[in-house]
Amino acid sequence: MSLKILVCGDVSGKLDALYGRVKRLQSKGNNFELLLCVGEFFGGKDEDQVLWKEYLEGRKKSPISTFILGPNDETTESYFDDSADDGAELCENITHLGKKGIFTGTSGLKIAYVSGTQSTGTSTKTSFSDDDIRGLASQLGVGGSEYHGVDILMTSSWPNGVSAFGNSPSSEKCKSCGSAAIAELAKSSKPRYHFAGLEGVNYERVPYRNHTVLAEPSRHVTRFIALSSVGNPNKEKYLYAFSITPMSLMTQQELNSQPPEATESPYTTGNQTKNIPVLVSGQVAEQYRWNMDTTRAPKRKSQNNPNQPERKHARPQDWSCWFCLGGDKVEKHLVASVGELCYVAMAKGGLTSDHALILPIAHHSSSNELPDDTRVEVLKYMEALRTAYKSVGRECVFFERNYRTDHMQIQVVPLPPGVTSSQVKESFVNLGTSNTDRHGNPNPIDFVELPQRTDLKQIIGRGIPFFHVELPDGTRLVHKIQRYFPLQFGREALCSAPLLNSPKRIDWRSCALSCDQETDLTKKFRKFFKKFDFSLDEE
Ligand SMILES: *[C@@H]1O[C@H](CO)[C@@H](O)[C@H](O)[C@H]1NC(C)=O
Ligand SMILES: *[C@@H]1O[C@H](CO)[C@@H](O)[C@H](O)[C@H]1NC(C)=O
């Protein structure tokens, strides 16, 4: 049973604007269960007081049951009278939740909440103390064997450090804003959704895990969403609509399914940066060449020579990244070829048995951010792979999605013999045209064709998300990602009938193989690619 919920950032007294918006959504047939407001609900100005009086006296009415936090500073304390700590119904359909607590809806949805900002000492009407947070944690029963998490955590303040390992918030100040105690609470209480306000910034972090991969059984992920304020001048999102089934009604499997883009928890304990040697890319490559084929002596004598000056572009590895070749998580058995600065791996759940990836060894987010030497090697691998597939009568497509990923991957997918570039183009363009957003509204993905010899960087600025595809005839199409972009888009286009004709393979998870099968594919691929693999050349 799924419930539709609305969450709003700071209302700051703009009740008419908020409820006007809610009524329009309701009039389109959306039946929302409740509206949760984080941050500051009331405004400090005289006119805000006047408007509120209309609601208090019943001349205006809230069209939805609304649950609010507050106060967060002195200017709005007076609205709450004696309810600041324990909460109260302020008027019909507007309820103040109070300073902190747990609220369970009739539907079984469990919501924990904390209002205010972090106090430097004892708690006040507008701030919470460490004791408040500990009190809430024990009320929830966190740490106990029966505790599995809450559906929603509402806090006015951001948790400090939430963007670590994730996408960056648009505002620089939000990389360090927020409360350490809220971060601690988010970590221990493991909400499925965590909402915050007060910063006037919309930030939707990619989901993060609440378990250590391989070392612990999987748990549900957390989605942290910060909302901007009602009527903000930048038109940033302040109202978030979503559907949720209370966790108490879900199977373990449903609850714990992991979105492919999930990251490490931003609140991991221990000092992640400690004991991590800074490696030089060439050294990592050498290590891997050893691991892959221990019968072969290393050939690049110069690299083992301690007198050799270090490479110019020494880049640290990110130990938590799945694709950093020097990191802890890279799946070694999928690695097929290792060059100086790039490597080739088999795609997990590939579209074909020889669907490969080209990746930089060091942590670079996209082909737009690569240093020149790395870019040159990427092109070398592209050419080598193109030639290899051609030798068996197949053309290939390269595509890259620089969105919700922070380590560049170029996907290389060989096509069945006879498929033409115009068929491939048509498939990508048609799928783009018919794209809809999460709510089913048209949201076409439009492509621009890159002129020959034009660098992607000239069209798409650094740091801007994009989707790029290169057809067999060298035509390159690029889409600048502005809003929601379907993560499986490239796979879906290639799975269409004239191309691979394999609609069941769109989701990589449905193509997942066992580790043994993957090892086998990698071996076969290495054998196939050997003749074309320049990384194996004797110097
Ligand atoms: C109060 O909220 C409920 C449930 O969200 C809604 O059905 C009802 O119409 C609201 N009351 C008013 C006066 O709009
Ligand atoms: C983590 O380690 C680094 C380097 O040793 C140090 O500078 C930093 O202060 C440490 N951070 C914490 C939270 O201990």
Ligand SMILES: CC(=O)N[C@H]1CO[C@H](CO)[C@@H](O)[C@@H]1O
């Ligand atoms: C409470 C809890 O188990 N938190 C864990 C969430 O996941 C990270 C790993 O990503 C662990 O380090 C935390 O301890």
Ligand SMILES: [Zn+2]
């Ligand atoms: Zn990486």
